[in-house]
Amino acid sequence: MNRVKENLDKIEERINNKNDELRKLRQEKKRIKDAYLVKVGQQYINLLKLTNPEIEYEEVRDYLAKKIIEVRNKEKKVKDSKNTNGNFDLSTSQNDFN
DSSP states (O other), rough: HHHHHHHHHHHHHHHHHHHHHHHHHHHHHHHHHHHHHHHHHHHHHHHHHHOOOTTHHHHHHOOOOHHHHHHHHHHHHHHHOTTTTTOTTSSSOGGOOO
């Protein structure tokens, strides 16, 4: 009986370790994605300044921040629409992704 309990404890520990690894990978993915968005946003601002020198930095920053929030909300909507089996809920319209 003790041996079974030990095996279950080992399995639970391995699961916890894998969950920690997965959490760290998700955090790293988010960090990389955020860094990419910042870099692309800065390039976009620089391009706008070249094409339209009188444009205000704050206007562009606010516009980009709004777009980033929209994208994250769409991603969250897609993530939330998954059912318990990990399949997509097909009731979400295609227009939500455009």
